Amino acid sequence: MQEPVGSYVVDTRNGRVGIVMGHEGPYVQLRPCGGGREWDAEPRAVRRATPAERIGATTAYVNARSRGEVP
Secondary structure, eight states: OOOOTTOEEEETTTTEEEEEEEEETTEEEEEETTOOOOEEEOGGGEEEOOHHHHHHHHHHHHHHHHTTSOO
């Protein structure tokens, strides 16, 4: 089953949390929670993020932004 666009998911190959931006061919296109460079993941390597993973990824981005590490 494909996760819908806008869903928060985890790429189990690298542990990154991302937002589903689309489905292109055999891949799922993901974007980091705070924005940034998109990456492709295999659908079988993607699972829905838990609420704790979603909050953790968002908090990490907000903290990095407050330190000036990201725009």
